């Protein structure tokens with residue numbers, strides 16, 4: 001039987017709305033006809049109760065701590081797949097066969113280089129520019145270089161744009177870093193894996209051969225997998241909203257990067273690491289937790305809490321495991337900040353303040369420590385996140401373009417300003 005929800009308006013009039021069910025997750029009340037039938041809007045700042053689209057890509061159950069890409073649990077993908085397999089899955093809906101994977105890797109590898117003039121584009125930025133500022137500019141500028149993949153109505157153009165973005169993001173990210181440090185740009189080396197190539201472009205120099213460390217490459221690959229998609233978060237919604245006007249994919253991804261830059265979204269792992277540095281060592285944890293619980297202090301335990309997860313973020317568990325592996329590999333098993341993070345987590349998980357509010361570690365709690373150990377500076381953390389999330393943004397953008405329900409995103413408002421009035425000529429205004 002068709003499910004419906006009935007709304008009773010202040011004048012007593014009753015209207016029925018269809019209730020739609022997904023394959024899992026909460027039902028949604030389809031209120032598309034609300035304005036047409038009643039002249040009223042809904043009010044939902046921050047989209048706390050609004051499904052903005054339908055999607056088949058990623059599913060999160062925040063209460064149970066579940067994250068699925070195309071139905072597969074993140075825990076299994078992180079163990080059995082590499083990042084490019086996950087990219088294939090997010091883009092096409094199924095895990096690749098070996099043959100499909102080889103072809104996909106070949107396509108991505110074909111597109112890793114940047115148009116040579118983009119190198120000169122970089123040099124227009126100040127050396128001390130934040131690398132995210134450079135990324136927003138350079139990714140947006142790709143639309144000025146790749147005219148043969150800008151027609152959003154042509155499936156082939158969309159496909160090529162997807163390959164270009166996934167392939168070029170590591171090159172752009174590493175170049176933004178190299179430009180900051182004053183070292184020469186490293187060209188991609190296509191016989192390396194996606195993550196190994198990125199590490200070489202970040203940390204290699206033309207003076208000597210870069211030695212690949214498989215444990216660190218695997219850790220980075222895992223960071224990419226864990227950040228690849230997270231359904232309709234702020235930056236993904238930004239990409240969809242930008243794309244809904246027909247903007248080209250490079251411009252849409254640049255918009256996503258800009259949104260991700262904010263500290264409430266992609267910037268939290270940087271803030272978490274700064275917090276650990278400020279606390280200093282495990283003996284100060286008690287004092288710090290007291291401050292966090294004091295409402296007047298406005299201090300938050302960074303890396304804890306999440307809008308959707310009201311349970312342990314499944315990505316945080318995997319990141320904790322990776323943290324152990326990386327620190328052991330580098331002989332940093334007694335790393336001061338890692339020990340501090342473990343002590344902080346233990347106390348917070350037992351403390352009523354955090355238990356009552358369902359505050360658990362999120363992915364950022366450990367990812368900063370891993371990145372720092374690998375040698376990635378804090379200013380690059382959000383860039384790494386952007387690199388990883390690009391595939392999610394592109395998959396969601398492609399899904400939106402072919403969705404028959406898709407319309408230009410145009411929210412309405414509750415107007416609380418002045419009602420209509422007449423202009424007084426300037427000479428008569430008192």
Ligand code: ACO
Nearest residue numbers: 264265266268292300301302303304305306307357362364
């Ligand atoms: N430390 C201390 N108290 C917290 C924290 C925290 N990290 N997070 C939430 N709370 C408290 C709030 O003070 C509030 O308490 P109250 O009910 O007594 O007023 C209650 O928990 C609910 O908090 P909200 O801010 O309403 O929860 P919301 O869902 O809006 O916020 C957010 C989620 C922004 C992530 C928040 O938990 C936070 O600021 N965490 C720290 C920053 C962080 O780690 N962000 C990374 C998110 S993951 C990602 O982007 C990849």
